Every structure is written in C-alpha cells, then in structure tokens.
Amino acid sequence: MWEILYSKNGLAAKNISLELLGIELGHKIPTVSDFCDSLGLGRGTVQGAIKLLEMLGAIELEARGHLGSFLIKKDVSVLLDISGTGPLVGVMPLPYSKKYEGLATGIVDGFNHLNKRISLAYMRGASNRLEVLKTRRYDFAIVSKLAAEEGIKLHKGLDIVKSFELGSYVSCHKVFLADPTKAKIEPGMRVGIDRSSPDQTNITILECEGLDVQLVDLNYMQLFEMLKENKIDAAVWNFDEVRSVETFHTVDFQSEKAKKLTKKTSEATIVVDASRTEVKKQISLLNTEIVLHAQKMVEAGERFPQY
Template sequence: MTRTWESLYSKNGLAAKYIAREILKIENQERIPRVTDFCDRLSLGRGTVQGALKLLEGLDAIELASRGHLGTFLLNKDVSVLSDIADIGPLIGAMPLPYSKKYEGLATGIVDAFGSTNKRVSLAYMRGASTRLEALKTRRYDFAIVSRMAAEDGIKNHKGLEIIKSFGLGTYVSGHKVFFADPSNTQIKSGMRIGIDRSSPDQSMCTLYECEGIDVALVDLNYMQLFQMLKEKQIDAAVWNKDEVQSVEMLSSADFQSGKARELTKLTSEATIVIDSTRSEVIEQMALLDAGIVRGVQRKVENGERFPQY
C-alpha cells in the first residue's frame, strides 16, 4: 500500500489528484466522464488518464463498473481518501464558545454529520460573530457559524459571503431576554447602565432596539463579561441568551418591551453556516453536510440523550 501511495508522485499520480477532485463531485451510481472527456478537460493523454483511474481504484478511493455502451459508473467512493489524494484537507470552521448545551449540540451535530460522509472537520471557538466573519473573509477559516441575523448583516458588509446552510429557528439560541442586576427591575429605565457587546450583532442590535428612546449609559463589554458585571452590579441590565443556565438561575429577567427587539430575536435564534462564495472546493464539501443529522444530534445533546463530542 505504501508503494501505491508513493505512486501519487508519478505522472499518473499527478493526474489522479485532478481526477479525484472531479470524482468528488459525482454521486455513487452515476456515470463518470469518459476517458476522452478527462483527456480534453485536463489536457492529458489517454494512457495517463487510464493509469490514474487504476491508481485511484488501487488506493480503494473508488470502485468502478463498466456497463458497455452505457459507460463507466461509480459504484462507491471514499470521500476521505479522495480528499487526501486531491490535497483537500479537513474543513476548519469557527463557531461560538460552546458554553451552552445548544452550542455543544450544534458542534457535535456538525462533527457527526461530516463524519457520516467520511469527511474530517475541525472547529475553532471564537467570541463575536463579527470577528468570526472577518476571519472567514481573510481565509483563516473555511466556514463560520453565526445566527441568521449576523449572517445577513455580514453579507451586507463583506462582498462574496453567502449563507450555504440553515438549520431552522431555535438552533442557535432559544431566544434572548433582558437580565437585571436588581431583581426588582422588570424593564430598562432611564439612568441605567446597560452592557453591550458591539462585536456581537445579535446582542448589540437587540440592546439598541430595547434601549431606543430611553436615556441610558451604554457600557462596552465583551459577551462573556456581561454576567459577571451584572452579578457585581457594575451594570444594571444586559441582553443575554436564555440558554446560559447560570444566568437564568441566578439573575432576574424579563422579555423585551420593544417590538423591534422581539422580532429581531427570531432571526438571532437560527444557526447558519456562512462561506466565501469564491471558494468552490468548500462549496463542494458543504454540499455533503446533512442539516437533518445536525439538528437531530443537537436535540439529543440538549435532551441529555447523548454526550457532546466535538
């Protein structure tokens, strides 16, 4: 087997890299291009293409069947092996810090869904949707997980970004509420100090809508500081998501008074995957991701039916 892998450095092996990329786009039981098609498309000789296909079969990357005048069909493919041959490494994505069961379930679901296609994925954890989208645009990551609201906001500000997968309402957060340092408060009032994280479009826009027309002092913090600052009464109120168990149990909270904030929280509840639309290799691999598997695993983690693993 080692000798077979070494043959990837031969002329046939270099051709196999290109052909592996083409076959990754083909589903099992579909006909593959004719040898002459590969020759024309890749400017290769007939013998080189035939040798490359035999090499891919020898590496157990593909299983082919000739059906006479109907052509040659792809019976089976190993996506992981094909990706290695094609020099397509594991996808790397950025998502929020997994501090809630919902985020742990989302991370576990994405890893499981890619695993079911024999595709590897690595996840990095970054605070702030704006930060994740900036990192995506500079190609530090292949994809970013953000809410639909943050995705739509980011697409306006970054040319070439697009939503490639959506997971439905309640998959990013269950919703947001206003949390208070003083349990006697039930709504934001003039004179209050309000925590805001401007790197989070979700938190900052909900905060601004809820404070609209009220004379408050906005205190710039990062999202993970809000809870501690409320506990220490250094701020009076802050918008926070309902899935963070510690804040829900220790602090009093209330629903939004602002109709605009209530409407916005629907968009903030849906998880999406954003990619750079110029990266065709990422689009091809993302097409393999089954959103149904992700949602199913996420529910099991949230319900305690399985341990998170990401």
C-alpha cells in the first residue's frame, strides 16, 4: 500500500498531509480548488490524493454539502510519515535545575502524545541557541519570552510558535551577593554579567542603572565560583539553581524596571525559523497542558525526569 505514495497521487498526498496536520478536528478542510491553487495540481490528482489519505487511515472526512468537507478524525503519526517529515531536533538550556529537567520531560511527553519522536540538545546561552537555529542545525529552540523577542529583532525570520505560562522557564531571578551583610548592589561593586544571556544581561543592566559599578564579563556557569571566591561581589542569577540558593545571600531587585522585566524572563517559549512551515505545524500541535503537567510533576518529585 505504501508503494502508492510514489505515484502522482501519492506525491500530492505528501503535500496535502502537511496542510492537514495543522487543521483541528471538527474544522473544515480546504476545498479541492483551494488545494489545486496552492499546490499547482489538477483536480483529479487532488481528489485521488485525498482518497489515498483516507484509504491509508490518515484521515476521516465528513461531507456536509455546500458547507464543504470537515476533518473528524486524523492519525498524526501516519500524516507525519506520509509527509516525509523526520524527527525534530530541538535545543534548550542545560538541564541543571528541576525546572529545566521538568520542561525537557514535558516536551518529550507532549510529542510522545502525538506519536512523534524528537531529540533534544542542550546549549548554554539563549543568544547562542537562536544563532544556531538560524543555521538550521536545530529545528526549534527553547528560550524565555524576553530572549525570544530580543532574538526576533536581531534575527529576522524567527517566530514564537508556542508560549507557556509564567514560571515555566524560571521561577524568578534574584540578586546574589558574596557579602551576607549587604542588602543590595552598591557603588564600587564588581557585578558579573553574561552577555550571551539576554535575560541576565538586561536585568543586570537595569538593576545597576545609575550605579558606579564594574561589570565583569563571565560565562553564566562561572558565576557561582566567582562569587564563592569573592572575585565578584554580586550577580543576577536564576533562583532555581539550588546550589547557589543554599550557598549565597539573595535579595530582591531594587529597580522597578528590572522587576517588571523578570516576568518575561520567567515564561518559556518555542522559537522556529518562520520559513519552515512544516516545523511550525508540528510545534503548533504540541499540547501545552501536557508539557506543564509533566514539568510540575518533576519539580514536585512525583516522577523521574525522562528526556
């Protein structure tokens, strides 16, 4: 039966299956004429392709007279196979916290629910992840909402396809201080900054606005040791990093601008290359509730992370 996919109708079915992946159950599908116009195919070829998809069990349609045909059942895994779409590869932050382990687990769960296998890679720095996304080394990148918006300004042609709730990326950021007697960043302090992280960079700059401080360029993963060895006096850091929370004195932000910005840094988003319509369709099918449920279970210790 699958050999039929190499026929003229079968090749048309590959393109039509991509279109149908993005249509919700119960919704009207494009007309035969619509498919003819968008794909440059003849009516007979389009009609044969749709019949083929039905025969292979990929879809089930219901004709409603002049209202058109409606999608009442679809097998996502079969549609993906027919479309020739391979496993997606995404890139996200290093899973050094329960929050990130839970997010990775949730992403895998969400795609498993679609009968779709994916792979995840891990890379430090949202700017680095968006940079490689543009080279098509990866199909999608997970970054904060703030980093996504900054990246879209810098790299034309990127889109946010999926957004999650506040607290899905990080619980919050805090100011970490080497001296436990201090209550805030003060003039003369050495403050660590990682410019590959739009979140950490922007919050740090706002919190230090108007203060005569020395910004010390560092790798985000070096901040802990630099604070511990008193080579810097302060740093903005993810509060989900248990090791740092237990070791250092933390305080809230003094800057109202910084406080406001932290809301955008706490929300996870999935970013893709806007020109890759097949990837966008697959990501759009991801169930946000499944992802967040798995993340919260991992954070609560109610299940082991699996990613």
